[in-house]
């Protein structure tokens with residue numbers, strides 16, 4: 001069994017990055033976790049095969065944009081195509097929004113975006129844990145239906161239980 005079928009569901013985020021010329025890219029990730037309350041740190045596990053990974057090696061900044069259920073189609077597109085070949089902002093109909101503290105843009109459609117400075121990239125197996133310190137956050141919607149991922153094409157949302 002794949003680990004993604006064993007530990008689920010996981011929040012879906014869109015990770016934005018830029019290359020040395022400032023060209024932005026966006027990829028979907030669900031291997032993501034909060035690390036620290038204060039200061040806020042977020043970790044995301046990224047394969048070295050991703051265009052996002054080579055961007056992060058060059059420019060150590062990223063935005064983590066939390067997806068709600070309305071962003072399923074965009075998450076699918078940004079998790080299928082590579083920024084090596086296409087402009088996924090255009091393809092997935094996502095709007096870049098200028099960040100306040102870093103060069104990497106946020107995504108306007110996301111209920112919550114975090115501007116992060118990458119402080120560590122550590123290899124474990126076939127992925128790298130990329131750890132970002134949150135330097136700014138944007139809360140556009142405090143209450144939303146989160147987009148959650150299982151494995152492959154399986155998406156979910158959450159409900160509160162007693």
Ligand SMILES: Cc1cc2nc3c(=O)[nH]c(=O)nc-3n(C[C@H](O)[C@H](O)[C@H](O)COP(=O)(O)O)c2cc1C
Pocket residue numbers: 012025026027028029030031032045046047049050051052053075076078079080081082083084149
């Ligand atoms: C729902 C979903 C979750 C994903 N989670 C991850 C992840 O956590 N880490 C990762 O490296 N790739 C993940 N992927 C795969 C990348 O998003 C995909 O390979 C993407 O095309 C990489 O884009 P890039 O080459 O432009 O960086 C996921 C894909 C989907 C659809």
